[in-house]
Amino acid sequence: MNYLSAFICAFFTLLVVSGCNNEDKLSLSQRSVIYCAEGSPETFNPQLVTSGTTIDATSNQLYDRLIAYRGAENELVPSLAKSWHVTRDGKKITFYLRKNVTFHQTDYFTPSRLLNADDVLFSFNRILDEKHPFHLVSGGHYPFFQNIEFKSLIDKIEKINDYTIRFHLTRTDNTFLANLAADFSVILSAEYAQQLTKISAQQNIDTMPIGTGPFKLKEYRVGSLIRFYRHDAYWQAPAQMEQLVFDITSSNTGRLTKLLAKECDVSSYPIAHEKIIEHNDLILESITALNVGYFAFNTTKAPFDNVLVRQAIAYAINKEVLLDTIYQGHAELANSILPNSSWAHDTKIKAQEFNLLKAQNLLTQAGYPGGFSMDLWAMPVQRPYNPNAINMAKLLQADLKKINVKVNIVSYEWNTFLHRLSLGEHQTFLLGWSADHPDPDNFFTPMLSCSASYTGSNRTFWCNKHYDDLIHKALKTNNINKRKQYYSQAMAIISAEVPLIPIAHSKRYQARNKDIIGDIIAPFGGISFYQVSKLTISEEKVLPLNNDESDERSTEAVN
């Protein structure tokens, strides 16, 4: 007993003593930012995925692309390539690389040279060349590139000299540059790959990443945290924050609790917006994102291989109620897959209205007068396009009961959910799509094309030759009006065939502490912490410059 009490006394004295010395801790928290993320990344290489969670954690933090988007007009600007040149026929594109780009120096890799054409070659050849030593590392699936048929598009990539590289295309594709600026087309280090080959640990290239981005990976604990340090030798001005921590908190309430308790500075996908607005020291921001949330069918499985059944279900769904209860009015009703803000949007395309009588008739025509029972897979996490899929599933359950369709709700952990979907184990599912770049093709091809149904990003497995022809034609022409026509026809096919029922185009939300400054979310693609700073340190010197800029931008971005 005596020992114990002595120990406890010592312990508390220690606490008091340590409590006094707060200065260092303050500065530590001032130099770092904690982001409450909604899930763990599947990998650290964006080339391998389409999931937004992974993109958020990797693309803009760890890597750079040859070119990038900037501004409200989404114009393409130089990034790793300081300039580029496209020939008149659009088939030869030459990039001139910057000469001052350094790769990350970490515990596991020290670069001996700057970025050059070899790195670009390596990054793209890994995707293109099936015999490339790194092609099959991590499974050999590059869903984004397979969706856009990158392999057949690129004839060859030619290294002109150490800092010049030329892409030879087999056909004109006016989304090529947009695709290279998307979050997936990152540049890896060829030197790091060589080093890994030497120690035969090739798989590390995707789990212990080396890139050129503003942050470098320090530590990853599966399912709990990702720690980034600042990349001090970044080719632009280094990031403001020295440390960036992703606190992986999949529970919605957990993220809100941490935000309210000041345990994280920024939170992804916040719930209870009223509560956040109530707090003066918190900011709720929203951005009109290019996305669509939908309810889709596995068109290879009965009874959903029958178009009448799919139409019947589309008529039986009351989207207005979904918009009111699930999105709480923060979204627009989706008539087709393309958001209203896209230039190719066509107001003439209308989705099936809510009409139980029509639904019942169609179901009888299809041979299911007494209804049937089906599984509905609802995703377990909040996404911008669907804040609460489980609740949406419950509402759909109630809707479909009226036409005697019995719904069983199924849900798995997020990564398992996506994996099982790509295997086609499902009957119907709730999911959505967030655009990677502003080109409308980014909706049509990855969501519903035949090529995407092979790679698993088109989980409806719907493959329509006519639709595929239309979206291919749209890629080849530079005439905006013609493209618009093709896309309108494609949307008409979707409305008639109903491989999926678009439900809503939603805003993307984010909540942050008032003293965190700088843009994080963008209308498309992943988040970026490069611009972020904390109010308390930078008051005197660093901030003013940046502050103006970011303020200006956020007013543009927040709608």
Added chain:
Amino acid sequence: MARDKIYLEEIFPSPFMQLWLIFRRTPVAMVGFSCFIFLIILAIFGPLLAPHSAIEGQLNMPLLPPAWHDDGNVSYLLGTDELGRDMLSRLMYGTSLTFGLSFIVVIISLVIGVLIGSLSALTSGIKASFLNHFLDVILSIPSLLLAIIIVAILGPGISNTVWAVVMVLIPQFVHITRYAVKEEFRKDYVLASRLDGAGPFRILSYSILPNIVDRIMSQATLAQSAAILDIATLGFLGLGAQIPLPEWGATLANGLDLFYIAPWTVYLPGLAILFAVVATNLVGEGIRHALKVRKER
């Protein structure tokens, strides 16, 4: 006395009646007991009495606060959840799931446990030693952990939860019955009836069981409170009742996402669980107190 007695006859109430007479005198225990009876009635008739459906909501009135709140609505006394389901109705349905099921669970495991326990009390030797070891291992694992293990094997779901809790509770009843029966067997009155030529089963059913029924009852109240908490905890962890069943723990877990905007969806199911467990424990305390008083006489 309304009736004159011709013979002076001393009436000995049965042990159970004695217990009831003492129990009745403790007001706190009686409060607990009436709450307990109230819950049983609610568990049986709750689904009939509930003003609204527990599963289908009024989509036009989501997140209505309880009636005493300014924005409340009297026809939704305890407010609604995010799908416009009436909380009061959900809690009433939930009574039959959480409280009612736990009551049934206790009865089932009591019957099985007492049966095994009294039979095993009659055995001895290697079988008894094995049983002892086995019981000790099982009893050393906490009931919730064991229930989680069993649900892990059977898979999540309300019926599996029920079976898991039954299996968890059986060893406790076996243990207490076995112990009590052995103790009674050593007493003189058992010896007397044995000398009369009664067989072990006759002694068990006519002499011993009436004398240990109160101890089993006391254990049953402990088991009941454990069962309520276990069913609710499993429901909360998503291993028990699945959506959309209004089991209290599951309702609470469902309210978690609304914690900050509609706190009543979390407070109310929690209070319901607390109320049920406290009522059960009060009854248990009353029984144990009465047992002690009777013993001291």
Added chain:
Amino acid sequence: MLIFTLRRLSLFVFTMLLLTLLSFSLCFLFPGDAVINISGAINATPEQLIQLNESYQTSRNIFFQYLAYLTHIMDGNLGLSMASQSVIGHEILNLLPATIELSIVALLIAMFVGIPLGFVAAIKHNKPADNIILSVSMLGYSIPVFWLGLLAILTFSISLGWFPSAGQISLLFEIELITGIQFIDILLSDSPYKWQAFSDATAHIILPACVIAVAPATIFIRLARTSMIEVLETSYIRAASAKGLTFQQIIFRHAIRNALIKIIRHVGLQFANLVTIAMVTEVIFSWPGIGRWLIVSIDQRDYTAIQSGLLVLSCFIFVVHILTDFIYAALNPLARGVKYGS
């Protein structure tokens, strides 16, 4: 003491046998192929499968399969997680210490609050203080722990802002995992912010540990109360008071010691109870322990993880049991003679 040790050892072996048998039989009870359930190799190529079948001896009879399973466990090979394909042995090694740490702190809190309160209740037997303590303790073990945890977060983290709501330590501090027990790791680390980290970790552990401690503390209150009442009624206490010792002397010199010995015996049993409560609490406070991991695994139907997690957790609880039995026997010679199982 020797016979006592032997008896405990035989019990230990018996239990381990039972537990491994149970966990071995799980792989047949779970849906799917037994070899895949046991190894977690869901993406195995046909060649790998043949190799696995060989190493688990599936072609021979069940007894050899069990032996093969035992050898795998002895080698520390618990298979791969079906969900994340990570090595389960490593994961458990990282997670179990966090649970142990939380449980021990909670146990200490429960003991240091519960036992004195129980003594007070016993000394003031049948007085208002006794009744108040008893009523509060009943409320304490009636309250569902997950609800209590939520209320605690709402009050102490959000409204008052005294304690953090989640995790083991602020993520700003970079503490290398060495032992897995955060406090020791902090002391071992060479971080410049060692002491800040230490006080931060303390702030993090207080809330969950207190929530866990509530139920065991009420049990300690009752145990301490009963055992103190019993002690106070013994003849040696009466003799001591007849000798003219003051009440305080009697309590502090004689009664407490004797009452404590009876309580220690129950600490082991309570520890098991406490670990279970900790599992639920970990979910609410996002504590990176084995309980949360196990519950997530059950949710994901990660059979290999469930099987190994249960095995390790129940072994751990049982080892604690035996250890407290030993401590009790060492402190109280009378206990060594008591036959097992009565």
